[in-house]
Amino acid sequence: QQVEPFDYIIFGATGDLTMRKLLPALYNKLRLGQVPADARIIGTARTTLDRDAYIARARDALQHFIPAKFLFPNLLEQFLGMISYVTLDGTSADSNWGELAAELSSSPASRIRVFYFATAPQLYEAICANLHAKEILTPESRVVLEKPIGTSLETADAINEGVGKFLPEKQIYRIDHYLGKETVQNVLALRFANPLLNAIWSAEHIKSVQITAAEVVGVEGRASYYDTSGALRDMIQNHLLQVLCLVAMEQPETLEADCVRNAKLAVLKALRPIKEDQVANETVRAQYTKGAVDDHAVPGYLEELGQDSNTETYAAVRTWVDTPRWKDVPFYIRTAKRSKRKVSEIVIQFRETAQSLFGAVPGNRLVIRVQPNEGVELNLNVKNPILDEYQLETVKLDAPIKVEGGPFPDSYERLLLDAVRGNPILFIRRDEVDAAWVWAESILNAWADKKAPMHSYAAGSYGPDAAKALLAEHGDRWHEDM
Ligand code: BG6
Numbered sequence: 001q002q003v004e005p006f007d008y009i010i011f012g013a014t015g016d017l018t019m020r021k022l023l024p025a026l027y028n029k030l031r032l033g034q035v036p037a038d039a040r041i042i043g044t045a046r047t048t049l050d051r052d053a054y055i056a057r058a059r060d061a062l063q064h065f066i067p068a069k070f071l072f073p074n075l076l077e078q079f080l081g082m083i084s085y086v087t088l089d090g091t092s093a094d095s096n097w098g099e100l101a102a103e104l105s106s107s108p109a110s111r112i113r114v115f116y117f118a119t120a121p122q123l124y125e126a127i128c129a130n131l132h133a134k135e136i137l138t139p140e141s142r143v144v145l146e147k148p149i150g151t152s153l154e155t156a157d158a159i160n161e162g163v164g165k166f167l168p169e170k171q172i173y174r175i176d177h178y179l180g181k182e183t184v185q186n187v188l189a190l191r192f193a194n195p196l197l198n199a200i201w202s203a204e205h206i207k208s209v210q211i212t213a214a215e216v217v218g219v220e221g222r223a224s225y226y227d228t229s230g231a232l233r234d235m236i237q238n239h240l241l242q243v244l245c246l247v248a249m250e251q252p253e254t255l256e257a258d259c260v261r262n263a264k265l266a267v268l269k270a271l272r273p274i275k276e277d278q279v280a281n282e283t284v285r286a287q288y289t290k291g292a293v294d295d296h297a298v299p300g301y302l303e304e305l306g307q308d309s310n311t312e313t314y315a316a317v318r319t320w321v322d323t324p325r326w327k328d329v330p331f332y333i334r335t336a337k338r339s340k341r342k343v344s345e346i347v348i349q350f351r352e353t354a355q356s357l358f359g360a361v362p363g364n365r366l367v368i369r370v371q372p373n374e375g376v377e378l379n380l381n382v383k384n385p386i387l388d389e390y391q392l393e394t395v396k397l398d399a400p401i402k403v404e405g406g407p408f409p410d411s412y413e414r415l416l417l418d419a420v421r422g423n424p425i426l427f428i429r430r431d432e433v434d435a436a437w438v439w440a441e442s443i444l445n446a447w448a449d450k451k452a453p454m455h456s457y458a459a460g461s462y463g464p465d466a467a468k469a470l471l472a473e474h475g476d477r478w479h480e481d482m
Pocket of ligand 1: 213215234235344
Protein backbone atom coordinates (compact mmCIF):
# COMPACT_ATOMS: atom_id res chain seq x y z
CA GLN A 1 0.00 0.00 0.00
CA GLN A 2 2.93 2.34 0.64
CA VAL A 3 3.95 4.44 -2.36
CA GLU A 4 7.55 4.93 -3.45
CA PRO A 5 9.52 7.72 -1.76
CA PHE A 6 8.70 11.08 -3.29
CA ASP A 7 9.35 14.78 -3.12
CA TYR A 8 6.17 16.84 -3.34
CA ILE A 9 6.92 20.40 -4.37
CA ILE A 10 3.96 22.71 -3.86
CA PHE A 11 3.77 26.07 -5.63
CA GLY A 12 1.29 28.27 -3.76
CA ALA A 13 2.21 26.62 -0.47
CA THR A 14 0.92 29.44 1.72
CA GLY A 15 -2.49 29.45 0.06
CA ASP A 16 -5.84 28.22 1.22
CA LEU A 17 -5.86 25.05 -0.89
CA THR A 18 -2.52 23.88 0.51
CA MET A 19 -3.51 24.54 4.08
CA ARG A 20 -7.08 23.31 3.87
CA LYS A 21 -6.66 20.30 1.57
CA LEU A 22 -3.16 19.32 0.47
CA LEU A 23 -1.31 19.17 3.79
CA PRO A 24 -4.21 17.48 5.63
CA ALA A 25 -4.54 14.92 2.81
CA LEU A 26 -0.83 14.06 2.94
CA TYR A 27 -0.98 13.82 6.73
CA ASN A 28 -3.92 11.41 6.48
CA LYS A 29 -2.03 9.27 4.01
CA LEU A 30 0.92 9.14 6.42
CA ARG A 31 -1.48 8.14 9.19
CA LEU A 32 -2.78 5.34 6.98
CA GLY A 33 0.75 4.06 6.44
CA GLN A 34 0.84 4.90 2.73
CA VAL A 35 3.55 7.57 2.83
CA PRO A 36 7.12 6.35 3.33
CA ALA A 37 9.08 7.89 6.18
CA ASP A 38 11.62 9.53 3.87
CA ALA A 39 9.06 11.31 1.68
CA ARG A 40 9.42 15.08 1.61
CA ILE A 41 7.18 18.05 1.07
CA ILE A 42 8.75 21.28 -0.12
CA GLY A 43 6.47 24.29 0.04
CA THR A 44 7.24 27.28 -2.14
CA ALA A 45 5.59 30.66 -2.41
CA ARG A 46 6.57 34.28 -2.84
CA THR A 47 5.98 35.13 0.80
CA THR A 48 9.30 35.42 2.59
CA LEU A 49 9.26 32.92 5.43
CA ASP A 50 11.84 30.77 7.13
CA ARG A 51 11.19 27.10 7.72
CA ASP A 52 10.03 27.57 11.30
CA ALA A 53 7.47 30.18 10.33
CA TYR A 54 6.13 27.93 7.59
CA ILE A 55 5.98 24.92 9.90
CA ALA A 56 4.02 27.01 12.39
CA ARG A 57 1.44 27.75 9.68
CA ALA A 58 1.31 24.12 8.65
CA ARG A 59 0.83 23.04 12.27
CA ASP A 60 -2.05 25.50 12.70
CA ALA A 61 -3.68 24.22 9.53
CA LEU A 62 -3.48 20.58 10.58
CA GLN A 63 -4.80 21.39 14.04
CA HIS A 64 -7.67 23.17 12.40
CA PHE A 65 -8.55 20.75 9.63
CA ILE A 66 -7.78 17.33 11.12
CA PRO A 67 -10.22 16.18 13.82
CA ALA A 68 -8.41 16.02 17.18
CA LYS A 69 -8.94 12.30 17.53
CA PHE A 70 -6.88 11.63 14.41
CA LEU A 71 -4.13 14.14 15.11
CA PHE A 72 -1.57 12.02 16.95
CA PRO A 73 1.19 14.18 18.47
CA ASN A 74 4.10 11.94 17.38
CA LEU A 75 2.74 11.54 13.91
CA LEU A 76 2.14 15.27 13.61
CA GLU A 77 5.78 15.94 14.51
CA GLN A 78 6.94 13.28 12.06
CA PHE A 79 4.82 14.86 9.34
CA LEU A 80 6.03 18.39 10.05
CA GLY A 81 9.57 17.05 10.00
CA MET A 82 9.06 16.08 6.35
CA ILE A 83 8.28 19.67 5.35
CA SER A 84 10.63 22.40 4.23
CA TYR A 85 10.00 25.79 2.64
CA VAL A 86 11.70 27.79 -0.10
CA THR A 87 10.74 31.41 -0.71
CA LEU A 88 10.38 31.44 -4.48
CA ASP A 89 8.68 33.35 -7.25
CA GLY A 90 7.97 30.52 -9.65
CA THR A 91 7.50 32.88 -12.56
CA SER A 92 10.85 34.66 -12.23
CA ALA A 93 14.00 33.15 -13.67
CA ASP A 94 16.05 35.19 -11.18
CA SER A 95 14.33 33.82 -8.12
CA ASN A 96 15.62 31.37 -5.58
CA TRP A 97 15.84 28.32 -7.88
CA GLY A 98 19.29 27.43 -6.58
CA GLU A 99 17.85 26.79 -3.14
CA LEU A 100 15.07 24.60 -4.52
CA ALA A 101 17.56 22.66 -6.65
CA ALA A 102 19.83 22.20 -3.64
CA GLU A 103 16.93 20.90 -1.54
CA LEU A 104 16.04 18.43 -4.25
CA SER A 105 19.59 17.32 -4.86
CA SER A 106 19.72 15.78 -1.40
CA SER A 107 17.33 13.10 -2.69
CA PRO A 108 18.43 10.42 -5.18
CA ALA A 109 18.13 11.67 -8.75
CA SER A 110 15.69 8.92 -9.66
CA ARG A 111 13.22 9.92 -6.97
CA ILE A 112 9.66 10.79 -8.00
CA ARG A 113 9.05 14.52 -8.04
CA VAL A 114 5.52 15.85 -8.06
CA PHE A 115 5.18 19.56 -8.72
CA TYR A 116 1.77 20.71 -7.56
CA PHE A 117 0.59 24.02 -8.97
CA ALA A 118 -1.82 25.52 -6.48
CA THR A 119 -1.45 28.92 -8.13
CA ALA A 120 -3.30 30.95 -10.71
CA PRO A 121 -3.35 28.96 -13.99
CA GLN A 122 -1.83 31.88 -15.91
CA LEU A 123 1.41 31.08 -14.07
CA TYR A 124 1.69 27.41 -15.03
CA GLU A 125 3.64 27.91 -18.23
CA ALA A 126 6.15 30.28 -16.66
CA ILE A 127 6.74 27.94 -13.74
CA CYS A 128 7.28 25.01 -16.13
CA ALA A 129 9.65 27.10 -18.22
CA ASN A 130 11.75 27.82 -15.14
CA LEU A 131 11.67 24.24 -13.90
CA HIS A 132 12.89 23.21 -17.34
CA ALA A 133 15.55 25.91 -17.66
CA LYS A 134 16.93 25.15 -14.20
CA GLU A 135 17.02 21.44 -15.08
CA ILE A 136 14.77 20.54 -12.18
CA LEU A 137 12.37 18.46 -14.28
CA THR A 138 13.45 14.83 -14.46
CA PRO A 139 11.91 11.89 -16.34
CA GLU A 140 10.35 10.93 -12.99
CA SER A 141 8.68 14.33 -12.59
CA ARG A 142 5.01 15.08 -12.96
CA VAL A 143 3.10 18.31 -12.65
CA VAL A 144 -0.35 18.53 -11.13
CA LEU A 145 -2.51 21.34 -12.50
CA GLU A 146 -5.37 22.69 -10.42
CA LYS A 147 -8.51 23.92 -12.10
CA PRO A 148 -9.62 26.11 -13.71
CA ILE A 149 -7.88 25.07 -16.90
CA GLY A 150 -8.87 28.23 -18.74
CA THR A 151 -12.11 30.09 -19.03
CA SER A 152 -12.77 29.04 -22.64
CA LEU A 153 -11.46 26.60 -25.22
CA GLU A 154 -8.92 29.15 -26.39
CA THR A 155 -7.55 29.99 -22.96
CA ALA A 156 -7.49 26.31 -21.98
CA ASP A 157 -5.52 25.56 -25.13
CA ALA A 158 -3.04 28.29 -24.27
CA ILE A 159 -2.45 26.77 -20.81
CA ASN A 160 -2.18 23.23 -22.15
CA GLU A 161 0.14 24.28 -24.98
CA GLY A 162 2.26 26.27 -22.55
CA VAL A 163 2.74 23.40 -20.13
CA GLY A 164 3.02 20.93 -23.01
CA LYS A 165 6.15 22.71 -24.28
CA PHE A 166 8.03 21.35 -21.32
CA LEU A 167 6.36 18.06 -20.41
CA PRO A 168 4.71 15.27 -22.37
CA GLU A 169 1.01 14.63 -21.69
CA LYS A 170 1.76 11.55 -19.61
CA GLN A 171 3.57 13.71 -17.05
CA ILE A 172 0.69 16.21 -16.78
CA TYR A 173 -2.00 15.53 -14.17
CA ARG A 174 -5.04 17.80 -14.38
CA ILE A 175 -6.85 17.44 -11.12
CA ASP A 176 -10.62 17.43 -10.71
CA HIS A 177 -11.27 16.80 -7.05
CA TYR A 178 -14.77 15.47 -7.75
CA LEU A 179 -13.17 12.40 -9.33
CA GLY A 180 -11.33 11.90 -6.06
CA LYS A 181 -14.55 11.64 -4.08
CA GLU A 182 -15.10 8.05 -3.01
CA THR A 183 -18.78 8.23 -3.85
CA VAL A 184 -18.00 9.45 -7.37
CA GLN A 185 -15.46 6.65 -7.90
CA ASN A 186 -18.17 4.36 -6.63
CA VAL A 187 -20.37 5.09 -9.66
CA LEU A 188 -18.29 2.68 -11.74
CA ALA A 189 -18.55 -0.01 -9.10
CA LEU A 190 -22.29 0.43 -8.71
CA ARG A 191 -22.89 0.29 -12.44
CA PHE A 192 -20.49 -2.38 -13.53
CA ALA A 193 -20.27 -4.63 -10.48
CA ASN A 194 -24.03 -5.01 -10.04
CA PRO A 195 -25.77 -6.89 -12.85
CA LEU A 196 -29.02 -5.77 -11.27
CA LEU A 197 -28.26 -2.14 -12.12
CA ASN A 198 -26.13 -2.73 -15.17
CA ALA A 199 -28.96 -4.54 -16.90
CA ILE A 200 -31.37 -1.63 -16.63
CA TRP A 201 -28.93 1.26 -17.10
CA SER A 202 -30.36 2.68 -20.30
CA ALA A 203 -33.16 4.65 -21.87
CA GLU A 204 -35.40 1.61 -21.86
CA HIS A 205 -35.67 1.84 -18.08
CA ILE A 206 -34.29 5.23 -17.09
CA LYS A 207 -36.54 8.24 -17.51
CA SER A 208 -34.17 11.01 -16.47
CA VAL A 209 -30.96 11.72 -14.61
CA GLN A 210 -30.24 14.69 -12.39
CA ILE A 211 -26.87 15.71 -11.05
CA THR A 212 -26.73 18.38 -8.38
CA ALA A 213 -23.95 20.13 -6.49
CA ALA A 214 -25.43 22.75 -4.21
CA GLU A 215 -23.64 24.66 -1.49
CA VAL A 216 -24.83 26.76 1.41
CA VAL A 217 -21.77 28.99 1.25
CA GLY A 218 -21.82 32.07 -0.94
CA VAL A 219 -18.81 33.40 -2.75
CA GLU A 220 -17.22 34.47 0.56
CA GLY A 221 -13.95 36.32 0.07
CA ARG A 222 -13.68 35.04 -3.51
CA ALA A 223 -16.20 37.40 -5.12
CA SER A 224 -13.67 39.06 -7.41
CA TYR A 225 -12.39 35.68 -8.71
CA TYR A 226 -15.84 34.18 -8.83
CA ASP A 227 -17.22 37.05 -10.84
CA THR A 228 -14.82 36.18 -13.66
CA SER A 229 -15.97 32.59 -13.52
CA GLY A 230 -19.57 31.90 -12.51
CA ALA A 231 -21.31 28.66 -11.70
CA LEU A 232 -21.01 27.04 -15.12
CA ARG A 233 -17.25 27.48 -15.38
CA ASP A 234 -16.63 26.86 -11.69
CA MET A 235 -18.58 23.61 -11.30
CA ILE A 236 -20.30 22.35 -14.44
CA GLN A 237 -17.63 22.49 -17.17
CA ASN A 238 -15.42 20.31 -14.98
CA HIS A 239 -16.83 18.57 -11.90
CA LEU A 240 -20.40 17.90 -12.96
CA LEU A 241 -19.62 16.98 -16.56
CA GLN A 242 -17.11 14.48 -15.22
CA VAL A 243 -19.78 12.98 -12.99
CA LEU A 244 -22.15 12.88 -15.95
CA CYS A 245 -19.49 11.01 -17.94
CA LEU A 246 -19.24 8.31 -15.30
CA VAL A 247 -23.01 7.92 -15.19
CA ALA A 248 -23.41 7.82 -18.96
CA MET A 249 -20.31 6.12 -20.32
CA GLU A 250 -20.15 2.71 -21.93
CA GLN A 251 -18.29 0.07 -19.98
CA PRO A 252 -14.55 0.58 -20.44
CA GLU A 253 -12.64 -2.53 -21.45
CA THR A 254 -10.39 -2.33 -18.42
CA LEU A 255 -9.71 0.01 -15.51
CA GLU A 256 -6.59 1.22 -17.25
CA ALA A 257 -6.54 5.04 -17.20
CA ASP A 258 -6.84 5.60 -20.92
CA CYS A 259 -9.66 3.10 -21.33
CA VAL A 260 -11.68 4.98 -18.76
CA ARG A 261 -10.72 8.35 -20.18
CA ASN A 262 -11.62 7.24 -23.71
CA ALA A 263 -15.03 6.16 -22.45
CA LYS A 264 -15.55 9.54 -20.76
CA LEU A 265 -14.39 11.40 -23.84
CA ALA A 266 -16.92 9.53 -25.95
CA VAL A 267 -19.69 10.87 -23.68
CA LEU A 268 -18.40 14.43 -23.87
CA LYS A 269 -18.35 14.18 -27.64
CA ALA A 270 -21.86 12.76 -27.67
CA LEU A 271 -23.31 15.65 -25.66
CA ARG A 272 -25.78 17.36 -27.90
CA PRO A 273 -24.53 20.88 -28.62
CA ILE A 274 -26.82 23.56 -27.26
CA LYS A 275 -27.03 26.16 -30.02
CA GLU A 276 -26.90 29.74 -28.89
CA ASP A 277 -30.51 30.34 -29.88
CA GLN A 278 -31.60 27.36 -27.75
CA VAL A 279 -29.75 28.44 -24.65
CA ALA A 280 -32.70 30.37 -23.26
CA ASN A 281 -34.82 27.19 -23.45
CA GLU A 282 -32.28 24.66 -22.26
CA THR A 283 -30.63 26.51 -19.38
CA VAL A 284 -31.53 28.58 -16.35
CA ARG A 285 -29.11 30.97 -14.74
CA ALA A 286 -29.62 33.08 -11.66
CA GLN A 287 -28.04 35.16 -8.94
CA TYR A 288 -28.87 34.95 -5.25
CA THR A 289 -30.46 37.93 -3.58
CA LYS A 290 -30.43 38.60 0.13
CA GLY A 291 -31.98 35.93 2.29
CA ALA A 292 -31.25 33.70 5.24
CA VAL A 293 -29.11 30.61 5.65
CA ASP A 294 -29.22 28.64 8.88
CA ASP A 295 -31.29 31.48 10.38
CA HIS A 296 -28.66 34.10 9.59
CA ALA A 297 -29.45 36.98 7.30
CA VAL A 298 -27.00 37.12 4.40
CA PRO A 299 -26.55 39.70 1.65
CA GLY A 300 -27.19 39.11 -2.02
CA TYR A 301 -24.43 38.44 -4.55
CA LEU A 302 -24.45 41.95 -6.03
CA GLU A 303 -24.24 43.48 -2.58
CA GLU A 304 -21.24 41.30 -1.76
CA LEU A 305 -19.62 42.18 -5.04
CA GLY A 306 -20.39 45.88 -4.69
CA GLN A 307 -21.27 46.31 -8.36
CA ASP A 308 -23.57 45.05 -11.08
CA SER A 309 -22.72 41.74 -12.68
CA ASN A 310 -23.75 39.37 -15.44
CA THR A 311 -22.28 36.36 -13.58
CA GLU A 312 -24.49 33.50 -12.43
CA THR A 313 -24.28 31.91 -8.99
CA TYR A 314 -26.81 29.26 -10.04
CA ALA A 315 -26.93 27.28 -13.24
CA ALA A 316 -29.18 24.49 -14.41
CA VAL A 317 -28.82 22.86 -17.81
CA ARG A 318 -30.86 20.24 -19.61
CA THR A 319 -28.66 18.19 -21.85
CA TRP A 320 -28.82 14.99 -23.92
CA VAL A 321 -26.30 12.30 -24.56
CA ASP A 322 -26.75 11.32 -28.20
CA THR A 323 -25.94 7.64 -27.99
CA PRO A 324 -28.38 4.75 -28.43
CA ARG A 325 -28.17 3.99 -24.70
CA TRP A 326 -29.50 7.41 -23.76
CA LYS A 327 -32.00 8.09 -26.50
CA ASP A 328 -34.44 10.79 -25.31
CA VAL A 329 -33.27 10.71 -21.68
CA PRO A 330 -32.80 14.23 -20.32
CA PHE A 331 -29.81 14.85 -18.07
CA TYR A 332 -30.35 17.78 -15.73
CA ILE A 333 -27.25 19.33 -14.20
CA ARG A 334 -27.39 22.11 -11.65
CA THR A 335 -25.19 23.88 -9.20
CA ALA A 336 -25.81 26.69 -6.74
CA LYS A 337 -24.14 28.89 -4.21
CA ARG A 338 -26.20 29.92 -1.18
CA SER A 339 -28.57 27.02 -1.56
CA LYS A 340 -30.83 25.82 1.22
CA ARG A 341 -28.53 22.90 2.00
CA LYS A 342 -25.22 21.45 0.94
CA VAL A 343 -25.80 18.45 -1.22
CA SER A 344 -24.06 16.75 -4.11
CA GLU A 345 -26.02 13.86 -5.51
CA ILE A 346 -26.98 11.86 -8.56
CA VAL A 347 -30.62 10.91 -8.98
CA ILE A 348 -31.53 8.17 -11.43
CA GLN A 349 -35.27 8.19 -12.04
CA PHE A 350 -36.49 4.93 -13.54
CA ARG A 351 -39.59 4.83 -15.71
CA GLU A 352 -42.95 4.16 -14.20
CA THR A 353 -44.71 1.01 -15.26
CA ALA A 354 -47.94 1.99 -16.94
CA GLN A 355 -49.39 -1.49 -16.92
CA SER A 356 -48.64 -3.99 -14.24
CA LEU A 357 -50.68 -6.23 -12.01
CA PHE A 358 -51.20 -3.14 -9.93
CA GLY A 359 -51.98 -0.68 -12.68
CA ALA A 360 -49.61 2.27 -13.00
CA VAL A 361 -46.83 2.14 -10.42
CA PRO A 362 -44.25 4.81 -9.68
CA GLY A 363 -40.82 4.38 -11.18
CA ASN A 364 -38.01 3.26 -8.91
CA ARG A 365 -35.45 5.83 -7.94
CA LEU A 366 -31.77 5.43 -7.18
CA VAL A 367 -30.02 8.25 -5.35
CA ILE A 368 -26.26 8.29 -5.06
CA ARG A 369 -25.45 10.67 -2.22
CA VAL A 370 -22.05 12.03 -3.17
CA GLN A 371 -21.87 14.21 -0.06
CA PRO A 372 -22.63 14.73 2.75
CA ASN A 373 -24.13 11.66 4.40
CA GLU A 374 -22.48 9.52 1.70
CA GLY A 375 -24.50 6.54 0.59
CA VAL A 376 -26.89 4.98 -1.88
CA GLU A 377 -30.65 4.77 -1.59
CA LEU A 378 -33.18 2.93 -3.69
CA ASN A 379 -36.94 3.32 -3.61
CA LEU A 380 -38.96 0.13 -3.96
CA ASN A 381 -42.69 -0.40 -4.26
CA VAL A 382 -43.99 -2.90 -1.72
CA LYS A 383 -47.36 -4.03 -0.48
CA ASN A 384 -48.76 -1.99 2.32
CA PRO A 385 -48.75 -4.45 5.26
CA ILE A 386 -51.79 -3.03 7.01
CA LEU A 387 -54.34 -3.47 4.26
CA ASP A 388 -55.66 -6.85 3.21
CA GLU A 389 -56.07 -5.90 -0.41
CA TYR A 390 -53.06 -5.12 -2.55
CA GLN A 391 -52.17 -1.52 -2.14
CA LEU A 392 -48.65 -0.28 -2.73
CA GLU A 393 -46.41 1.95 -0.75
CA THR A 394 -42.82 3.00 -1.30
CA VAL A 395 -39.98 2.03 1.01
CA LYS A 396 -36.40 3.13 0.83
CA LEU A 397 -33.36 0.87 0.98
CA ASP A 398 -30.54 2.94 2.36
CA ALA A 399 -26.91 1.88 2.32
CA PRO A 400 -24.59 4.38 3.97
CA ILE A 401 -21.03 4.37 2.69
CA LYS A 402 -18.69 4.95 5.58
CA VAL A 403 -15.30 4.03 6.93
CA GLU A 404 -15.49 2.12 10.19
CA GLY A 405 -13.60 3.97 12.89
CA GLY A 406 -12.07 6.50 10.54
CA PRO A 407 -12.88 9.82 8.97
CA PHE A 408 -14.32 9.62 5.46
CA PRO A 409 -11.36 10.11 3.10
CA ASP A 410 -11.14 13.54 1.56
CA SER A 411 -11.15 13.75 -2.22
CA TYR A 412 -7.55 14.92 -2.40
CA GLU A 413 -6.12 11.95 -0.55
CA ARG A 414 -6.14 9.35 -3.27
CA LEU A 415 -5.47 11.94 -5.97
CA LEU A 416 -2.26 13.17 -4.35
CA LEU A 417 -0.86 9.68 -4.10
CA ASP A 418 -2.11 8.62 -7.54
CA ALA A 419 0.13 11.35 -8.92
CA VAL A 420 3.04 9.69 -7.10
CA ARG A 421 1.98 6.25 -8.32
CA GLY A 422 1.86 7.58 -11.86
CA ASN A 423 -1.77 6.54 -12.23
CA PRO A 424 -3.77 9.19 -14.10
CA ILE A 425 -7.10 7.36 -14.03
CA LEU A 426 -8.73 10.09 -11.95
CA PHE A 427 -7.08 12.99 -13.77
CA ILE A 428 -8.42 14.76 -16.84
CA ARG A 429 -6.77 14.28 -20.20
CA ARG A 430 -6.31 17.29 -22.42
CA ASP A 431 -8.88 16.16 -25.00
CA GLU A 432 -11.49 15.88 -22.22
CA VAL A 433 -10.86 19.48 -21.18
CA ASP A 434 -11.28 20.60 -24.78
CA ALA A 435 -14.47 18.62 -25.38
CA ALA A 436 -16.00 19.99 -22.17
CA TRP A 437 -15.21 23.55 -23.23
CA VAL A 438 -16.64 22.99 -26.70
CA TRP A 439 -19.97 22.01 -25.11
CA ALA A 440 -19.91 24.80 -22.49
CA GLU A 441 -18.92 27.64 -24.79
CA SER A 442 -22.18 28.15 -26.64
CA ILE A 443 -23.96 28.51 -23.30
CA LEU A 444 -21.35 30.91 -22.00
CA ASN A 445 -21.46 32.96 -25.20
CA ALA A 446 -25.24 33.22 -25.16
CA TRP A 447 -25.20 34.24 -21.52
CA ALA A 448 -22.47 36.80 -22.13
CA ASP A 449 -24.67 38.26 -24.87
CA LYS A 450 -27.63 38.22 -22.48
CA LYS A 451 -29.60 35.89 -24.73
CA ALA A 452 -31.07 34.20 -21.66
CA PRO A 453 -32.61 36.01 -18.70
CA MET A 454 -30.76 36.29 -15.40
CA HIS A 455 -33.21 35.01 -12.79
CA SER A 456 -32.88 35.52 -9.07
CA TYR A 457 -33.42 33.36 -5.99
CA ALA A 458 -33.36 34.20 -2.34
CA ALA A 459 -30.21 33.04 -0.54
CA GLY A 460 -31.20 29.95 1.41
CA SER A 461 -33.72 28.71 -1.18
CA TYR A 462 -33.41 25.88 -3.70
CA GLY A 463 -33.12 28.22 -6.65
CA PRO A 464 -35.31 30.06 -9.11
CA ASP A 465 -38.77 28.80 -10.13
CA ALA A 466 -37.66 28.81 -13.75
CA ALA A 467 -35.53 25.76 -12.98
CA LYS A 468 -38.65 23.81 -12.06
CA ALA A 469 -40.17 24.60 -15.41
CA LEU A 470 -37.09 23.20 -17.17
CA LEU A 471 -37.92 19.78 -15.72
CA ALA A 472 -41.68 20.06 -15.84
CA GLU A 473 -41.54 20.23 -19.65
CA HIS A 474 -40.58 16.55 -19.61
CA GLY A 475 -42.72 15.57 -16.65
CA ASP A 476 -39.78 15.64 -14.23
CA ARG A 477 -39.19 17.28 -10.85
CA TRP A 478 -36.12 18.15 -8.84
CA HIS A 479 -35.38 15.72 -6.07
CA GLU A 480 -36.49 18.03 -3.26
CA ASP A 481 -39.91 18.36 -4.95
CA MET A 482 -40.45 14.61 -5.37
C1 BG6 B 1 -14.40 24.08 -6.29
C2 BG6 B 1 -15.08 25.38 -6.64
O1 BG6 B 1 -13.83 23.50 -7.43
O2 BG6 B 1 -15.34 23.18 -5.73
C3 BG6 B 1 -15.71 25.98 -5.41
O3 BG6 B 1 -14.14 26.28 -7.19
C4 BG6 B 1 -16.63 24.99 -4.74
O4 BG6 B 1 -16.44 27.17 -5.74
C5 BG6 B 1 -15.93 23.64 -4.53
O5 BG6 B 1 -17.02 25.53 -3.49
C6 BG6 B 1 -16.93 22.62 -4.07
O6 BG6 B 1 -16.27 21.46 -3.69
P1 BG6 B 1 -16.95 20.42 -2.70
O7 BG6 B 1 -15.98 19.30 -2.65
O8 BG6 B 1 -17.13 21.12 -1.39
O9 BG6 B 1 -18.27 20.06 -3.31
